[in-house]
Amino acid sequence: MILTLDQVGKDFGGLKALSDVSFTVNQGDIFGIIGPNGAGKTTLFNLITAIFPPTHGRISFKGTELVGLKPYKITALGIARTFQNIRLFSNLTVLENVMVGAHTRMKSGVWRGLWQTPAQKHEEKAARERAKDLLNFVGIEAITDLSDSLAYGQQRRLEIARALAVEPDVLLLDEPAAGMNESETEDLMHLIRQIRDMGKTIVLIEHDMNLVMNICNRLAVINFGLKIAEGTPADIQANSEVIEAYLGKEDA
Amino acid sequence: MDFILNPYYLQIGMFIMINAILGVSIYLTLATGQLSLGNAGFMSIGAYTSALLTLKAGFPVYLAIPIGGFAAAAVSAVIGFPALRLKGLYLAIATLGFGEVVRVVFLNLKITNGALGLSGIPSLGILLGKALSSAGFDQGMGGLSVQQLSNVSVLLILLILVVFLVFFSLRLSRCRVGRAFAAIKTDETAAEAMGINTTYYKLLAFLLGAFIAGVAGALAAHITFYIGPKDFDYHRTVEILLFAVLGGSNLVWGPILGATLLTMLPEVLRAASDYRMMIYGAILVTMMAFRPQGLISEETLRFWKAKLGRRKEHDLNS
Numbered sequence: 001m002i003l004t005l006d007q008v009g010k011d012f013g014g015l016k017a018l019s020d021v022s023f024t025v026n027q028g029d030i031f032g033i034i035g036p037n038g039a040g041k042t043t044l045f046n047l048i049t050a051i052f053p054p055t056h057g058r059i060s061f062k063g064t065e066l067v068g069l070k071p072y073k074i075t076a077l078g079i080a081r082t083f084q085n086i087r088l089f090s091n092l093t094v095l096e097n098v099m100v101g102a103h104t105r106m107k108s109g110v111w112r113g114l115w116q117t118p119a120q121k122h123e124e125k126a127a128r129e130r131a132k133d134l135l136n137f138v139g140i141e142a143i144t145d146l147s148d149s150l151a152y153g154q155q156r157r158l159e160i161a162r163a164l165a166v167e168p169d170v171l172l173l174d175e176p177a178a179g180m181n182e183s184e185t186e187d188l189m190h191l192i193r194q195i196r197d198m199g200k201t202i203v204l205i206e207h208d209m210n211l212v213m214n215i216c217n218r219l220a221v222i223n224f225g226l227k228i229a230e231g232t233p234a235d236i237q238a239n240s241e242v243i244e245a246y247l248g249k250e251d252a
Numbered sequence: 253m254d255f256i257l258n259p260y261y262l263q264i265g266m267f268i269m270i271n272a273i274l275g276v277s278i279y280l281t282l283a284t285g286q287l288s289l290g291n292a293g294f295m296s297i298g299a300y301t302s303a304l305l306t307l308k309a310g311f312p313v314y315l316a317i318p319i320g321g322f323a324a325a326a327v328s329a330v331i332g333f334p335a336l337r338l339k340g341l342y343l344a345i346a347t348l349g350f351g352e353v354v355r356v357v358f359l360n361l362k363i364t365n366g367a368l369g370l371s372g373i374p375s376l377g378i379l380l381g382k383a384l385s386s387a388g389f390d391q392g393m394g395g396l397s398v399q400q401l402s403n404v405s406v407l408l409i410l411l412i413l414v415v416f417l418v419f420f421s422l423r424l425s426r427c428r429v430g431r432a433f434a435a436i437k438t439d440e441t442a443a444e445a446m447g448i449n450t451t452y453y454k455l456l457a458f459l460l461g462a463f464i465a466g467v468a469g470a471l472a473a474h475i476t477f478y479i480g481p482k483d484f485d486y487h488r489t490v491e492i493l494l495f496a497v498l499g500g501s502n503l504v505w506g507p508i509l510g511a512t513l514l515t516m517l518p519e520v521l522r523a524a525s526d527y528r529m530m531i532y533g534a535i536l537v538t539m540m541a542f543r544p545q546g547l548i549s550e551e552t553l554r555f556w557k558a559k560l561g562r563r564k565e566h567d568l569n570s
């Protein structure tokens with residue numbers, strides 16, 4: 001029970017983007033969230049990371065209530081995310097992007113940065129080495145290039161590396177396979193499993209059913225802001241309401 | 253040598269340095285992507301604080317100048333909290349308004365002598381001259397008179413300050429704080445999601461910018477003997493903004509180049525000095541249309557590095 005959502009809802013003006021969604025993610029899960037376009041999946045991530053507050057409901061992480069906390073506090077607690085529409089820092093290099101992810105795990109302020117004290121140098125070197133390791137792990141070589149010079153699939157991987165630099169317990173991935181071809185998606189599945197095996201918990205929004213059914217151990221299905229089903233991939237595939245709302249369309 | 257020691261050129265040199273310092277000040281606030289137009293206001297707070305402390309309270313100049321900077325920073329902290337909730341154009345308008353409020357306050361206070369301004373402010377040059385005389389240089393040195401010597405010293409002190417601020421900015425851009433600034437500049441939401449306390453860093457950049465503008469104002473006061481509210485009106489704000497627009501704001505070199513060029517411009521084009529604001533307007537529009545990144549951008553730097561690097565290789569090979 002690392003992450004729990006309890007009756008979470010979000011209204012945008014008159015639009016009920018989410019209503020009374022509850023679920024629990026357990027340590028070590030690869031927890032999938034699926035649903036049609038505009039169902040409210042990204043909104044769920046935005047609520048967990050406090051991009052905006054929920055209209056009602058509670059969200060708790062390792063026993064800490066998250067609602068009311070600032071986004072940077074939540075990140076520091078150990079939740080990191082990627083974005084559906086890639087949001088890299090285009091004015092920074094690939095390596096620097098990952099080092100920004102390590103921000104909360106570092107301490108040096110203006111004074112130490114100005115004089116490059118031994119403590120600052122040591123910290124900076126450690127962060128750089130760790131960032132290089134992470135980039136190596138996700139398979140990016142051009143680390144001194146500006147981040148927007150990377151190919152699309154690589155940018156998605158860079159977002160994952162940047163999020164891992166936070167040293168999170170829970171990693172939220174918003175459509176990580178979007179825009180990837182089959183072999184890239186295959187590699188991504190392998191990568192996500194490796195991250196889970198590092199002891200991280202993963203919550204994953206994805207439209208690629210092959211990926212979702214293969215790597216998730218549990219799934220929640222959102223439709224029009226409501227959770228219509230939850231269970232193992234086998235449960236979900238057998239659920240008639242889900243087939244009607246979502247999966248059926250794929251087969252048709 | 254005489255050419256360089258001409259007091260008129262020395263004076264222009266000092267103004268270039270003061271404006272370069274102001275350039276660094278706007279560079280730092282822009283580093284987090286905030287367009288603050290309050291720099292003339294902060295500059296005037298520094299100038300009046302330091303002038304009044306020396307004139308009315310007998311503070312030594314070397315103490316009054318940094319206090320001027322701290323006064324500007326303190327005011328920026330007070331207005332920063334509400335102002336930094338505003339984004340883009342709204343922040344620009346609010347800070348522009350702030351600058352005008354400060355000017356009107358100085359215009360109406362008794363202690364600042366209203367529209368007449370303050371004169372007889374202890375001058376850095378004269379103070380240094382006295383110090384030099386009492387140190388036994390009253391006959392000058394190396395063929396220079398005490399006055400020349402002290403003017404050169406003032407210029408040197410300002411130059412050292414500019415060099416230090418460049419060093420500071422370069423070091424900053426390569427550390428955790430600088431990366432946080434850069435991240436906020438491109439994508440505030442993503443920066444916050446990566447664990448950066450955006451409010452803190454934006455306020456920090458705002459404060460640093462205000463402090464440096466305050467120091468620049470205080471230095472200007474002790475170089476020109478006289479300050480009045482007119483010195484810090486919105487023309488001044490536009491001028492400072494133009495340092496960044498002309499030179500570019502992505503690297504600290506940009507506003508420094510912009511400040512240098514724009515300070516020399518009216519001196520070179522004496523005849524055109526009546527049309528200064530018009531020329532500024534033309535520069536602003538031209539830059540926006542043809543080179544919005546300013547004269548110096550990362551690409552410019554990379555280009556010249558590659559070119560100079562190649563020349564060096566060539567020299568070595570031949």
Ligand SMILES: Nc1ncnc2c1ncn2[C@@H]1O[C@H](COP(=O)(O)OP(=O)(O)OP(=O)(O)O)[C@@H](O)[C@H]1O
Pocket residue numbers: 012015017035036037038039040041042043044084
């Ligand atoms: N900041 C916002 N302001 C207003 N409406 C919003 C906002 N964010 C999302 N919405 C609306 O909420 C609904 C759910 O959007 P959301 O992005 O969560 O869908 P999604 O499930 O992620 O869809 P997709 O699969 O297309 O990414 C949509 O109707 C969307 O227009």
Ligand SMILES: [Mg+2]
Pocket residue numbers: 041042043084
């Ligand atoms: Mg979405």
